[in-house]
Amino acid sequence: MPPKRKQTATDDAPKQNPNKKVKKEDFDSDAKTKDGEPWNLKIVSWNVDGVRAWLKKDGMSVLEVEDPDILCLQETKCSEKKLPDEIKNVKGYKSYFVEAKTEGYSGVALYSKVEPISVKYGFDEKEHDDEGRCITAEYENFYLVTTYVPNAGKGLMTLEKRMDWDPKFRKYLKELDEKKPVIMCGDLNVSHKEIDLANPKGNKKNAGFTQEERDGFTELLNAGFVDSFRHLYPDKEKQYTFWTYMMNCRARNIGWRLDYFVISERLVPQLCDNLIRTSLYGSDHCPITLLMHM
Amino acid sequence: MPPKRKQTATDDAPKQNPNKKVKKEDFDSDAKTKDGEPWNLKIVSWNVDGVRAWLKKDGMSVLEVEDPDILCLQETKCSEKKLPDEIKNVKGYKSYFVEAKTEGYSGVALYSKVEPISVKYGFDEKEHDDEGRCITAEYENFYLVTTYVPNAGKGLMTLEKRMDWDPKFRKYLKELDEKKPVIMCGDLNVSHKEIDLANPKGNKKNAGFTQEERDGFTELLNAGFVDSFRHLYPDKEKQYTFWTYMMNCRARNIGWRLDYFVISERLVPQLCDNLIRTSLYGSDHCPITLLMHM
DNA sequence: CATCTGATG
DNA sequence: CATCAGATG
Numbered sequence: 001m002p003p004k005r006k007q008t009a010t011d012d013a014p015k016q017n018p019n020k021k022v023k024k025e026d027f028d029s030d031a032k033t034k035d036g037e038p039w040n041l042k043i044v045s046w047n048v049d050g051v052r053a054w055l056k057k058d059g060m061s062v063l064e065v066e067d068p069d070i071l072c073l074q075e076t077k078c079s080e081k082k083l084p085d086e087i088k089n090v091k092g093y094k095s096y097f098v099e100a101k102t103e104g105y106s107g108v109a110l111y112s113k114v115e116p117i118s119v120k121y122g123f124d125e126k127e128h129d130d131e132g133r134c135i136t137a138e139y140e141n142f143y144l145v146t147t148y149v150p151n152a153g154k155g156l157m158t159l160e161k162r163m164d165w166d167p168k169f170r171k172y173l174k175e176l177d178e179k180k181p182v183i184m185c186g187d188l189n190v191s192h193k194e195i196d197l198a199n200p201k202g203n204k205k206n207a208g209f210t211q212e213e214r215d216g217f218t219e220l221l222n223a224g225f226v227d228s229f230r231h232l233y234p235d236k237e238k239q240y241t242f243w244t245y246m247m248n249c250r251a252r253n254i255g256w257r258l259d260y261f262v263i264s265e266r267l268v269p270q271l272c273d274n275l276i277r278t279s280l281y282g283s284d285h286c287p288i289t290l291l292m293h294m
Numbered sequence: 295m296p297p298k299r300k301q302t303a304t305d306d307a308p309k310q311n312p313n314k315k316v317k318k319e320d321f322d323s324d325a326k327t328k329d330g331e332p333w334n335l336k337i338v339s340w341n342v343d344g345v346r347a348w349l350k351k352d353g354m355s356v357l358e359v360e361d362p363d364i365l366c367l368q369e370t371k372c373s374e375k376k377l378p379d380e381i382k383n384v385k386g387y388k389s390y391f392v393e394a395k396t397e398g399y400s401g402v403a404l405y406s407k408v409e410p411i412s413v414k415y416g417f418d419e420k421e422h423d424d425e426g427r428c429i430t431a432e433y434e435n436f437y438l439v440t441t442y443v444p445n446a447g448k449g450l451m452t453l454e455k456r457m458d459w460d461p462k463f464r465k466y467l468k469e470l471d472e473k474k475p476v477i478m479c480g481d482l483n484v485s486h487k488e489i490d491l492a493n494p495k496g497n498k499k500n501a502g503f504t505q506e507e508r509d510g511f512t513e514l515l516n517a518g519f520v521d522s523f524r525h526l527y528p529d530k531e532k533q534y535t536f537w538t539y540m541m542n543c544r545a546r547n548i549g550w551r552l553d554y555f556v557i558s559e560r561l562v563p564q565l566c567d568n569l570i571r572t573s574l575y576g577s578d579h580c581p582i583t584l585l586m587h588m
Numbered sequence: 589c590a591t592c593t594g595a596t597g
Numbered sequence: 598c599a600t601c602a603g604a605t606g
Contacts, residue, residue, distance in 0.1 A: 049597080050600040075597090077601055104601040105596080151597060189597095207597085244597085245598035284597085284599065343606080344591040369606090371592055398592040399605080445606060483606095501606085538606085539589035578590065578606085 016250060018281045027065045031273035031291045039272035039291035044068040045146060045185040045259060046280075046287035047242070051076040051087055051109065059282035060086065066277075066289060069113050070137070072146035074187045075283075076107035098122065098132040107132045108148050108186070114139070123172040128165055136176070141294060142267070143176045147186040152207035159212065162189070166216035174223055181264035183292070184225070187242075187285065188260050192217045192227065195237055196257040208256060220262065228261040228290060229274040239276055242285045250284075261290040270294060310544060312575045321359045325567035325585045333566035333585035338362040339440060339479040339553060340574075340581035341536070345370040345381055345403065353576035354380065360571075360583060363407050364431070366440035368481045369577075370401035392416065392426040401426045402442050402480070408433070417466040422459055430470070435588060436561070437470045441480040446501035453506065456483070460510035468517050475558035477586070478519070481536075481579065482554050486511045486521065489531055490551040502550060514556065522555040522584060523568040533570055536579045544578075555584040564588060 032038050044066050048054035051073060063071065071093070079099045080088075088095065093111040098121045100106040110119075116137035122129030123136070134147045147169070152159040176182050190213040194200035203209040221227060233239065240255025249255060261274050272291035280287050326332050338360050342348035345367060357365065365387070373393045374382075382389065387405040392415045394400040404413075410431035416423030417430070428441045441463070446453040470476050484507040488494035497503040515521060527533065534549025543549060555568050566585035574581050 053600060075600085102602090154597075245600090247598085249598095347591060369591085396593090448606075539591090541589085543589095 016253070016278050018250075020279065022061075022065055022279050024065045024067075026279065027277075027289075029273060029275065029291060033270055033272055033293045035269065037270070037272075037293040039293055041070075041290075041292040041294045042066065042068045043070040043072065043144065043183065043185060043261070043290045043292070044277075044287050045072040045074070045261065045290075047074040047148065047187040047259060047283060047285035049075050049077070049283040049285065051078050051107075052082075052084060054282045055084060055087060057282040060090075062277075062280055062282075062287055063090065065280075066287075068289070070144060071109075071111040072135075072144075072185055073109040073111075074107075074146070074148035076109050077104050078107060079103055096121075096135055096137070098129075098135055100132040101130045105131070106148055108135050108146055110135045110137055110144075110146055112137060116144075123169065125168050125172075127161075128168070134169075138180070141180060142264075143180050143182045145173065145176065145182060145184040147184065147188070149187060149189040151189050152210065152213060154207070156205070156207060156210065159207070159210065163212055163216070166213075166219070170216075170220050170223055173220070173225065177224060177264050181267045182225070183264075183267065183290065184262045185260065185288070185290065187258050188217065188262075189258055190214060190217050191256045191258060192230070195235075196230075196240075198238070198240065198254040198256070208258060224265050225262045226265055226268055228263050228271055229257070229276070229288070231268065232271070232274055240278075241276055241288055245284050259285055259288050261288065267292070310547070310572050312544075314573065316355075316359055316573050318359045318361075320573065321571075321583075323567060323569065323585060327564055327566055327587045329563065331564070331566075331587040333587055335364075335584075335586040335588045336360065336362045337364040337366065337438065337477065337479060337555070337584045337586070338571075338581050339366040339368070339555065339584075341368040341442065341481040341553060341577060341579035343369050343371070343577040343579065345372050345401075346376075346378060348576045349378060349380060351576040354384075356571075356574055356576075356581055357384070359574075360581075362583070364438060365403075365405040366429075366438075366479055367403040367405075368401075368440070368442035370403050371398050372401060373397055390415075390429055390431070392423075392429055394426040395424045399425070400442055402429050402440055404429045404431055404438070404440055406431060410438075417463065419462050419466075421455075422462070428463075432474070435474060436558075437474050437476045439467065439470070439476060439478040439480075441478065441482070443481060443483040445483050446504065446507060448501070450499070450501060450504065453501070453504065457506055457510070460507075460513070464510075464514050464517055467514070467519065471518060471558050475561045476519070477558075477561065477584065478556045479554065479582070479584065481552050482511065482556075483552055484508060484511050485550045485552060486524070489529075490524075490534075492532070492534065492548040492550070502552060518559050519556045520559055520562055522557050522565055523551070523570070523582070525562065526565070526568055534572075535570055535582055539578050553579055553582050555582065557584075561586070
């Protein structure tokens, strides 16, 4: 049985205030594994929806308040040659980028305090790799994969591309998992269950909540992986990581949980916490934070 | 001989400060005709470079400080159906709009306290009229024509279109002039002489200062019209109405005089002043103001 | 270095 | 309602 966390009525719908200045202390955590081991690895993942716009909105301050060991960004929407210097060179971190062949589309970044043993761009599927959606970093005792999964598009225009992605990416993760345990994070562009979005009924035919996409996520979990947030908080409602900019959705918490840390089953004993940082602004997603004892 | 105005070294290069709040009193004028008649008609012309962006930058405050009888705007870049209500309905004015067939391109507006006897959209040249570049308002004792003349384009890509415009538009103005005197204003997209731009040497091959465009303007004047500003201030240097947004040109006054009031020769005795309102911001052009005794 | 559109999300 | 690109100026 997963360790159920205490739930209160108030923490169901996190109060968000974009103007409130965040303090480093608010991000402190003494989370521990089930066996009482403290965390010693922190990973932050954030879909930045354009890294240049996000930079101007002070997105980089996430490094000050979180001080993560690893930071993963999705939807950088910027070729490497156009990256501002503040994005390219971050003190204390090695950085890695993939870009789409189409300028200003997709793109993923990975920052790491410790230099990985190896870094792999894409996952040997040319069509998908050409869109700059995946970076894998190999560490001593795990692989970190960060990804921006294809959006099924308005009117499900690109659902086919998405459904091509799911099995291929799952296969890739399984292959990695045979070598070392895997921590995969990013914008998976799906809300798994009804609890994972504000309006499940109205979105069954929309990108991010079709049966096909939800089944793809289920199959990933069946392949030996765990949705770390839902594992820790199986019944916690109104926990979202994305809100459309339209209709004041973020202030009203009409959102979707699209961003995840998905970990190999055998890493569950080392899981300390998965936090959703709704107090941080800079994109239509908020960052998520994983705490592990490695 | 034209009435030469006093020139000082300091008013050659107007000091501009975008943050300075303008006061209505700073726009007062007691200009008179050569014969000492005070002005009783004020017309303001402004290339707004996108009327929606200009509105957000408080461009409409020109009405408060100038209180013109007629306001002409060029490059509205907005089809009538997309015009914000504040643009469409202005208290105290009748308003008229032309739009380009291409959404977000060109477009001209005219606001008038007194309802014109008639209003004409375009000048019966289909190619040009499809680009929403001209409105003519007929008044008791004059025609007002406001226009946004085709830009010759980067690398003079559209110089041909421009050179097609010049004789046709000139012919149109001459025909009007046979009926009533004409006041024509707007962005003529040419600096007539070397004195009319900061860098004449470097721009002889560029849109706005080619020999063809300059000759077109000369031919217009030869057809019985007068550049009212240059008539009043024949030697006044560094008087520009446009500065590219690039390279901090406005602060450095590296500009062009592209916006004009061109009037029928027989209106010259009624001319009181032509002012360049460099203290007003909201676009890459500044407004110009004509004072007439009609 | 601004405006705009149109694609994308 | 945001990001981006690309056209236009």
